[in-house]
Amino acid sequence: MLKAVRSTMALAAVAGFAFTATVAEAKECVRKGAVGEAGSQQDAKLQVDEALLQAVDWGAWAAWMGSNNKVGAAANLPGYTYGARSYSCKQGGSWGWTCRGSATICKL
Numbered sequence: 001m002l003k004a005v006r007s008t009m010a011l012a013a014v015a016g017f018a019f020t021a022t023v024a025e026a027k028e029c030v031r032k033g034a035v036g037e038a039g040s041q042q043d044a045k046l047q048v049d050e051a052l053l054q055a056v057d058w059g060a061w062a063a064w065m066g067s068n069n070k071v072g073a074a075a076n077l078p079g080y081t082y083g084a085r086s087y088s089c090k091q092g093g094s095w096g097w098t099c100r101g102s103a104t105i106c107k108l
Contacts, residue, residue, distance in 0.1 A: 029106040030056060037095040045071045045087055048101035053082065056105045081106045 032055050036047025049071055053061035060077045069075040075082045082105050089099040 027106055027108060029104050031102060031104050032056065033100065033102040036099045036101070037093055037097065039096045041089050041091075041097045041099065042071060044089060044095070044097040044099040045085075045101065048087060048099050049085060049103075052085070052101065052103050052105065053077075056080070057107075060105075079108055081108065 032052045034048045034051035034055065036044040036049075036051060038044040038047055050061060050065070053064055057080065060080045060082070063077045064075060064082065067075070067077075069082075072085050072087065074084045083103050085101045085103040087099050087101040089097060091097055
């Protein structure tokens with residue numbers, strides 16, 4: 001009987017672990033920040049958007065670059081959601097504009 005109890009407990013532990021792993025993998029979100037520099041404010045923001053995605057997944061970056069997504073707008077990518085970005089931009093620096101930005105990117 002003790003052997004049956006141990007087997008049941010082990011099975012419950014494995015089932016619980018499998019359920020937990022599935023829930024954790026279902027949606028993982030990260031908050032990232034990046035800096036972009038360019039000759040215009042819009043291009044510096046584009047640099048931020050690119051760097052944010054590159055920090056998470058180069059495939060997501062390639063999908064975003066090949067789409068009609070707009071700088072700063074929330075976007076859905078295969079396997080990801082790319083939330084709205086926030087920027088702080090200043091004129092100056094070596095390229096003309098420097099923007100710092102952040103976003104939450106979630107893996108579905």
